[in-house]
Amino acid sequence: MIDIFPEIRAMALAAPAPSAPARPVATAVDDAFVAALVQLLGDRVSTAQAVREQHGRDESYHDVEAPDVVVFPETTEEVAEVVKLCAAHAVPIIPFGTGTSLEGGVAATRGGVCIDVSRMNQILRVSTDDLDVTVQAGVTRKQLNEHLKTTGLFFPIDPGADASLGGMAATRASGTNAVRYGTMRENVLSLTVVMPDGRIVKTARRARKSSAGYDLTRLFVGSEGTLCVITEVTLRLYGVPEAISAAVCPFETLEGAVRTVIQTIQMGIPVARVELLDELSVKAVNAYSKLDNPVQPTLFFEFHGTEAGVVEQAEMVQAIAGEHGGGDFRFATLAEDRNALWQARHNAYYASLRLKPGSKGWPTDVCVPISQLADAILETRKDLESSSLMAPMVGHVGDGNFHLVFLVDPENPDDLKEAQRLNDRLVERALAFGGTCTGEHGVGLGKRDFLIAEHGEAISVMRQLKQALDPQGIMNPGKVLRP
Amino acid sequence: MIDIFPEIRAMALAAPAPSAPARPVATAVDDAFVAALVQLLGDRVSTAQAVREQHGRDESYHDVEAPDVVVFPETTEEVAEVVKLCAAHAVPIIPFGTGTSLEGGVAATRGGVCIDVSRMNQILRVSTDDLDVTVQAGVTRKQLNEHLKTTGLFFPIDPGADASLGGMAATRASGTNAVRYGTMRENVLSLTVVMPDGRIVKTARRARKSSAGYDLTRLFVGSEGTLCVITEVTLRLYGVPEAISAAVCPFETLEGAVRTVIQTIQMGIPVARVELLDELSVKAVNAYSKLDNPVQPTLFFEFHGTEAGVVEQAEMVQAIAGEHGGGDFRFATLAEDRNALWQARHNAYYASLRLKPGSKGWPTDVCVPISQLADAILETRKDLESSSLMAPMVGHVGDGNFHLVFLVDPENPDDLKEAQRLNDRLVERALAFGGTCTGEHGVGLGKRDFLIAEHGEAISVMRQLKQALDPQGIMNPGKVLRP
Structure with a gap:
């Protein structure tokens, strides 16, 4: 394998400082600027160190880089006023949902104003007739589904964490259900956003399809706060399936599990979820959630459909698994059993961190065409076997997507260097x-x-777009594109 | 209803000239410029009047506006060379697929070079394992499906016309199957494009999902040649369903037909196609395709799934139709019967033109949330009943999308004025x-x-994007955004 990331390796070798270096406060954020924010938002402005540090941290190994001030707007208009003030003083803006990002997306690399949308938590409208909903950006996916409980509808996108829907749109999140229902790319119908100069823009109408102009919705989905602040999200909803069943199946080999997934997808069986856990992840999950799954490579499935359809799907997948060393399917059809199963899966990240007490997680994910999934996973497995680092593997494998969590001591340069090396190769x-x-x-x-x-x-081209929409470079500086 | 389009009405009242006004050749397109094109492409350059006029015309009432020269490149690199030459001389560029657009998208409003991609007709790769394909932009949808015949896969998006896949991507096309399979927005995985300065850009990898940067793919899908020239398209494919059946059902009233559609969608029945034809369209189709459908509002359905699933879907829809004045379902399960049925539907546009010999079609379409479809269609129907113009209605109603074709004499200003009035109201x-x-x-x-x-x-924001990517304004000038 040729070394195509020498610059990254060089950076890793340069041994990152064990804690964030002292960073001067952005010049424009002075007492007068904070007073102007207070004028707009009253007591919903904080410069307390604990609040700032909490907002400069995500759930990964990335250094804490605190903003200078955190604001808690409640409406799109308030966000627009904050943004106008920042724009007038060239102060950086960092949108913040629940802080569950994994690639340092909320770090305030140049200080500035963190816009925490957690108080924008209103569900603005639900249309059971059109199967869609409009929420403020701070509404979380669990809050939404709780709200929908009596409607017979649900929102399927599920990245594990109880993230805000604005944050999920901003990172183009997906997760366990994407193999059947798509990602945020397919499920956001429209956004309300505040542009870097304070303009309020609605990207689209609620029609299911449109050819009316450039697709601003999808340009902003996945833009990670670097082009605008997302303040409202209109989402597709789906009818709760007539029948749902979940199942767990251990495999003799990792390859057998992956081949089962590939064949399932290639045959067009409409599984709703198909998740891979390697032995190490199963071990971690067992310990964390007090379960007794066999410590083997394991697939978690979920099937949605009519009563007959769910049985049919499960039988087809069982037959495929049987050809690839799969063991018995353990089914969970009761909602509470299914919830326990998926909660255990969702806790895999936190469970992994317990494998090496005191460690931090360096999570990473890649996605390949399904035909390449077995090679990609098995070659990665070989890398890990010869490494000093522990790195459990999980995956939304139906999409060709899998994850590693490198368990690192962030104060140990060798750990970081090794994680960087493995990540490069991945x-x-x-x-x-x-x-x-x-x-x-x-x-x-x-x-x-x-x-x-x-x-x-x-x-x-991405740089041209960034320059055109954010010429001052104030939107979440340093993210996605290097300055 | 308030008059929100006064400027448009004023334009229509100004009585468009019966034929295209004389337009001076873009200054930069002189003999030397044409010679430079010939240097690049040899005899695949034409300035013949018939060729130019053919390329300035789509299938609608819009005036013919001929480009100065038409080129026929065969590769992305050739397109890039042509674009670089145009950019150096600020010459307009108009991409051209099959000329089946309906809103004047190929009119050379400022002259320039028409890039006809019909010789870019190679299917570059098919992956049956990944259910995807990469084609040159000039490959048509029928050519692709013919090529896929032995693979068990198909490409579902079907706008009626045998359009090029590059053109379909450029207009974010959809059509009859979109209710089940989505539009070009959901089915383009990646594009190769030539930017207005000649850069060749690949917008994405083949992975089914990605969070790696701005979504250029979807920014360019639907950009109608105003941001770049699409030269290659990577598309999702689907397994041919185990069972397919189609059915035709006449209704006592238009409202009954529409209510049947709304309830079908709201119940989540996964119909693959559900098409509405009003009485006038049925009359036109009967005459054109020598059929004897009852001259009543009619729904055409197609069901995809397992043998049992298709029967189940059809039974559910029949029950709904029965509650809304639907007559007997006439089924077509043999492929040749189904093809005849859909060919008749696809010919509805040409059939409509025969209703008024010598007329031209002014086609228009809108799309509304499904809950509003009945009101939108019934109020439109009232407008038409009191109008002097004939205007058959068809619709991909499962998406909330419906079409009118105003049959106009383009030399009669009253016809154009009335069509404009009805279109405004629609x-x-x-x-x-x-x-x-x-x-x-x-x-x-x-x-x-x-x-x-x-x-x-x-x-x-759309204007900012256009300005950033095409600062000279040479890409398909005058389309989408007024200059």
Whole structure:
């Protein structure tokens, strides 16, 4: 394998400082500026150190980089006023949902104003007739589904964390249900956003399709706060399926599990979820959630459909698994059993961190065409076997998407260097297989250099767009594209 | 209804010239420029009047506006060379697929070079394992499906015309299957494009999902040749369903037909196609395709699934139709019967033109949230009943999308004025219902002024994008956004 990321390796070798370096406060954020924010939002403005640090941190190994001030607007109009003030003083703006990002997306690399949308938590309208909903950006996916409980509808996108829907749109999130229902790309019908100069823009109407002009909705989905602040999101909803069943199946080998997934997808069986956990992840999940799954590579499935359809799907997948060393299917058809199963899966990240007490997680994900998934996973497995680092693997494998969590001591340069080396090789391999450097975590700070290898000349187009829409470079500076 | 399009009405009242006004040749297109094109492409350059006129014409009432020269490149690199030459001389560029657009998208409003991609007709790769394909932009949808015949896969998007896949991507086309399979927005995985300065850009990898940077793919899908020239398209494919059946059902009333559609969609029945024809369309189709359908509002259905699933879907829809005055379902399960049925539907546009010999079609389409479809269609029907113009209605109603074809004598200003009046009211109503001014035909020349009413401030963002990527304004000038 050729070394295509020498610059990244060089950076890793330069041994990152164990804590964030002292960063001067952005010059424009002085007492008068904060007073102007207070004028707009009253007591919904904070410069307390604990609040600032909490907002400069995500759930990964990235250094805490605190903003100078955190604001808590409640409406699109308030966001627009804050943005206008920032624009007038060239102060950076960092949108913040629940802080569950994994690539340093909320780090305030140049200080500035963190716009925390957690108080924008209103569900503005639900249309059961049109199967759609409009929410403020701070509404979380669990809050939405709780609200929908009596309607017979649900919102399927589920990245594990109880993230805000604005944040999920901003990172183009997906997760376990994407194999059946798509990602935020397919499920956001429209956005209300505040542009870097304070203009309020609605990107589209509620019609299911449109050919009326440029697709601003999808330009902003996945833009990670670097082009605008997302304040409202209109989403597709789906009818709760007549029948749902979930099942767990252990495999003799990792390859058998992956081949089962590939064949399931290639046969067009409409599984709603198909998740891979390697032995190490199963071990972690068992310990964390007090379960007794056999410590083997394991697939978690969920089937949605009519009563007959769900049985039919499960039987077809069982037959495929049987050809690839799959053991018995353990089914969970009761809602509470299914919930326990998926909660255990969702806790895999936190469970992994317990495998090495005191460690931090360096999570990474790639996505490849399904035909390449077995090679991509098995070659990665070989890398891990010869490494000093522990790195459980999980995956939304029906999409060709899988994750590693490198368990690192952030104060140990060797750990960081080794994680960087493995991550380089993972991404390099994914790109060689026609895949992408991130299926769903986003670019943030952590994957910027990979973008160049992935996109080539397209990066120059992305830079043109960034320059056109945010000429001052105040929107979430340093993320996605290197300044 | 308030008159929100006074400027458009004023334009229509100004009585368009019966034939295209004389337009001076773009200054830069002189003999030396044409010689430089010949240097690049040899005899694949034409300045013959018949060729030029053919390329300045689409299938609608819009005036013919011929380009100065037409070129026939065969590769992305040749397109890039042509674009570089045009950029150096600020010569307009108009991409051309099959000329089946409906809103004047290929009219050379400022002359320039028409890039006809019909010789870019190679299917570059098919992956049956990944269910995807990469084609040159000139490959048509029928050519692709013919090529896929032995693979068990198919490409579902079907706008009726045998359009090029590059053109379909450029207009964000959809059509009869979109209710089940989505539009070009959901089915283009990646594009190769030539930017207005000649850069060749690949917008994405083949992975089914990605969070790696801005979504250039979807920015360019639907950009109608105003941001770049699409030269290659990577598309999702689907397995041919185990069972397919189609059915035709006449209704006592238009309202009954529409209510059947609404309830079918709201119940989540996964119909693959559901098409509405009003009485006038049925009459036209009967005459054109020598059929004897009862001259009543009629729904055409197609069901895809397992043998049992298809029967189940059809039974559910029959029950719904029965409650809304639907007659007997006439089924077509043999492929040749189904093809005849859909060919008749696809010929509805040409059939309509025969209703008024010598007329031209002024086709228009809008799309509304499904809950508003009955009101939108029934109010439109009232408009038509009191109008002097004949205007058959058809619709991909499962998406909330429906079409009118105003049959106009383009030399009769009263016809054009009346069509404009009805079109204004149609769009105004769609927007009032939360819909869009075009579900799938695109903006071209015909719907530019509606965009402002639809998008408001978002138009200013679209203008920023256009200015950033095409600062000379040479890409398909005058389309989508008024200069």
